[in-house]
Amino acid sequence: MxxxxxxxxxxxxxxxxxxxxxxxxxxxxxxxxxxxxxNRWVNGTHSQSxxxxxxxxxxxxxxxxxxxxxxxxxxxxxxxxxxxTPAEFVLHALAACLTAGLANIAAARNVNLTEVESTxxxxxxxxxxxxxxxxxxxxxxxxxxxxxxxxxxPEKLRAVVEQSRRRxxxxxxxxxxxxxxxxxxxx
Amino acid sequence: MxxxxxxxxxxxxxxxxxxxxxxxxxxxxxxxxxxxxxNRWVNGTHSQSxxxxxxxxxxxxxxxxxxxxxxxxxxxxxxxxxxxTPAEFVLHALAACLTAGLANIAAARNVNLTEVESTxxxxxxxxxxxxxxxxxxxxxxxxxxxxxxxxxxPEKLRAVVEQSRRRxxxxxxxxxxxxxxxxxxxx
Numbered sequence: 001m002x003x004x005x006x007x008x009x010x011x012x013x014x015x016x017x018x019x020x021x022x023x024x025x026x027x028x029x030x031x032x033x034x035x036x037x038x039n040r041w042v043n044g045t046h047s048q049s050x051x052x053x054x055x056x057x058x059x060x061x062x063x064x065x066x067x068x069x070x071x072x073x074x075x076x077x078x079x080x081x082x083x084x085t086p087a088e089f090v091l092h093a094l095a096a097c098l099t100a101g102l103a104n105i106a107a108a109r110n111v112n113l114t115e116v117e118s119t120x121x122x123x124x125x126x127x128x129x130x131x132x133x134x135x136x137x138x139x140x141x142x143x144x145x146x147x148x149x150x151x152x153x154p155e156k157l158r159a160v161v162e163q164s165r166r167r168x169x170x171x172x173x174x175x176x177x178x179x180x181x182x183x184x185x186x187x
Numbered sequence: 188m189x190x191x192x193x194x195x196x197x198x199x200x201x202x203x204x205x206x207x208x209x210x211x212x213x214x215x216x217x218x219x220x221x222x223x224x225x226n227r228w229v230n231g232t233h234s235q236s237x238x239x240x241x242x243x244x245x246x247x248x249x250x251x252x253x254x255x256x257x258x259x260x261x262x263x264x265x266x267x268x269x270x271x272t273p274a275e276f277v278l279h280a281l282a283a284c285l286t287a288g289l290a291n292i293a294a295a296r297n298v299n300l301t302e303v304e305s306t307x308x309x310x311x312x313x314x315x316x317x318x319x320x321x322x323x324x325x326x327x328x329x330x331x332x333x334x335x336x337x338x339x340x341p342e343k344l345r346a347v348v349e350q351s352r353r354r355x356x357x358x359x360x361x362x363x364x365x366x367x368x369x370x371x372x373x374x
Contacts, residue, residue, distance in 0.1 A: 011230030017265045024317055031313035035275045039282035041303035043198030047286040049279040051271040056313075057263050064268045069256070069276075071283035076244050078204045078291070081251045084238040086284035087356045088222045089256075089276050092236040094367070095226035096258035097273035099234040101316070104265070116228035122365075126218040126243075129288070129354045130211055139359030143367045154373035161371050167316045169274045172326030177364035178309075180281070180330045184348050186341035 012107035030057045045079040046072040077126075087140070091120040093170045095145065101164035106151070111160055115150040143174065199294035217244045232266040233259040264313075274327070278307040280357045282332065288351035293338070298347055302337040330361065 007015040024031050033056035039049040052066035071086045073079025095118045106113050122140040127133040149157040165171055194202040211218050220243035226236040239253035258273045260266025282305045293300050309327040314320040336344040352358055 012232070013265060020265055021317060021319070024314070024319060028314060028319070031317065031319070033311050033313055035272065035278060035309045035311065037275060037278035037282055037307045039279070039286055039305045039307070041286050041290060041300070044290055045199070045287035047283045047303075049282055051275045051279065054261075054275075056261075061261070061263060063261060063271060067271050069279050071279065071287070073287060074241075074243075074248070074250060076248065078200060078207055079287070084250060084254050085222065086280040086282075086287065087360070088224060088238045088241075089280035089283070090357060090360055091222060091224035092226070092238065092256050092258070093273040093276035093280065095224055095236055096234045096276070098369075099226055099228050100232035100258070100260060100266070100273065103228060103231055113228070116234075118226045120224045120226070122222045124220050124222065124356060126220055127211070127215055128359075129356050130208060130218065131354060132208070132211060132215070132218070137359055137363070138354055139356045139363065140365045143365055145367060145369045146372070147370065148372045148374075150374045157373040158371050161369065161373075165369055167318060167325055169311060169316050169326045170277060171367060172315075172324055173274070173277055174360060175364050175367050176324070176326065177362050178327045178330055180332060180358060180362050182285075182348065182352055183331065183333045184345050185333070185335045186344040186348075187337050 009107040009110065010103050010113045012104055014107045017104060017108060032056070042070075043080075044072075045077070046070065046082050087122065087124065090140075090174065091122055091143070094143065094174055095120045097168045097170035098145065098147075098161070098164050101168050102149075102160045105163045105167070106157075106160045109156070109160065111152045111156045113149065113151040113157075115148070117148045119146045120144070121146075196294040196297065197290050197300045199291055201294045204291060204295060219243070219245075229257075230267075231259075232264070233257065233269050274309065274311065277327075277361065278309055278330070281330065281361055282307045284355045284357035285332065285334075285348070285351050288355050289336075289347045292350045292354075293344075293347045296343070296347065298339045298343045300336065300338040300344075302335070304335045306333045307331070308333075
């Protein structure tokens with residue numbers, strides 16, 4: 001079977017996927033993206049982000065609609081629990097990135113997927129962020145992702161997960177870190 | 188003015204905040220948390236996470252409600268654009284964590300805030316995740332956070348941002364990285 005026999009696999013349009021790869025090979029500048037979020041403090045530990053515009057493929061673009069997400073602390077962390085904590089959104093991002101990647105990779109390899117579920121657990125000791133210990137880091141001490149996949153041969157499925165890990169943007173950010181610059185306009 | 192003169196500042200219940208600190212000093216085990224997300228693949232690059240339960244303060248807890256978040260790729264990245272990309276959720280998490288922290292820190296220091304806004308920009312070259320260059324990393328090459336704060340004296344506001352950076356869980360994760368273990372049940 002060739003790829004063109006089945007241009008949509010696992011919901012991935014593989015014809016477009018390969019055409020995109022060819023376009024980027026011809027014009028690498030297409031691959032430079034900038035993603036953005038704007039955030040507005042609401043009250044206490046509650047804030048709200050909007051995600052809409054981004055730069056990519058040599059032009060300013062927008063998502064089909066603006067997406068708005070709140071974040072807050074639960075009552076046990078002196079918040080009003082309007083939304084998950086910021087740290088929980090990192091777990092969502094990690095699971096979603098690995099999952100999108102493995103769907104693409106499976107499609108490119110003609111591997112069928114019928115089910116992908118994951119649970120992400122992040123262990124954190126708040127002695128760090130509370131300023132009560134200099135021996136404890138502020139962020140997660142470790143994160144565990146547990147995947148359940150069903151579809152083709154288990155060995156093929158495991159290889160797809162491994163390749164997704166090797167090519168995941170969020171996995172790279174979370175495991176290797178990124179330089180972050182902070183600018184302040186204080187009026 | 189003492190703290191008890193104004194137990195709620197910037198929407199932060201400082202009395203509860205300091206009581207929480209005292210409780211954790213007495214019983215450090217309270218500070219061990221585990222946050223979680225479960226994710227389910229929908230189709231193509233589209234997946235959906237649920238955030239509800241977590242462990243903390245020596246017990247299983249839940250947010251007041253379960254929160255559900257989608258993630259997808261835009262059309263230019265061969266997705267259906269049902270939601271932001273996973274990588275954009277990292278930017279939301281970073282802005283929200285720094286903002287929650289600075290609201291808490293300002294309240295603890297008796298610094299008034301009237302406005303906090305931020306824009307987060309993450310530059311990424313997709314030659315990495317597309318597997319087209321071994322010289323380009325998969326994740327963001329750099330992230331810039333631009334804060335606009337209004338309230339008390341600008342120097343105090345800048346100091347609050349700096350202290351938030353020093354005690355932010357997500358800033359630590361994003362700048363320093365975290366070990367991530369991946370387990371696969373492939374059927």
